[in-house]
Amino acid sequence: MDTTVIQLLLPLGVLQLILIIIALIDLRKIDETNGPKWMWVLIIIFFNFIGPVLYFILGRRM
Template identity: 65%
Template sequence: MQDATRIIQENFAILAPLFIIQLILMITALISLAKTEAANGPKWLWALIIIFINIIGPIIYFIFGKRDY
């Protein structure tokens, strides 16, 4: 258990920016999904993809799910 804690502490400088980028992407995609009237598919499904498929989910939404009218 102490080894895992030590590894996390040593790699925190690398992991922290990734977590921040993931959080920003997720929040931005969810706000965009909430504001749009129509998406390519059900909105609830896109919300699940954005939330549960970490960094790739929001990117997939912006590429395939968002309709631009």
Template identity: 55%
Template sequence: MNEVMDVIRLFLPLIVVQLLLMSVALFDLYRRVSVRGQKWVWVIIIIVINLLGPIAYFIFGREKSSEY
């Protein structure tokens, strides 16, 4: 049981970063009027491709305009 807790403590920061990035990316996607591609595709990418999905959205998915 102690080994399981050690593994959880090891991965906890990564899990927190993943959930934070996913939440921020989904919120940003919801607020934007237009993105590159279709929004439903970005939702799937953000949710399914852990950690890299939200990063890909922020790099490739957002339009250059600052308007929401």
């Protein structure tokens, strides 16, 4: 793999990992969500960048 590609993908991978960790920690701390928590865990983990974003927009109950 070219070093330029690695330099572009590495920050995106780190950002994705940070988003997943923050979303999972937040999901664990809050009492109620829009939908079951197990569903949000699956969405956060398996839908890469979109999963954590969807959780923060749609999953959290205000």
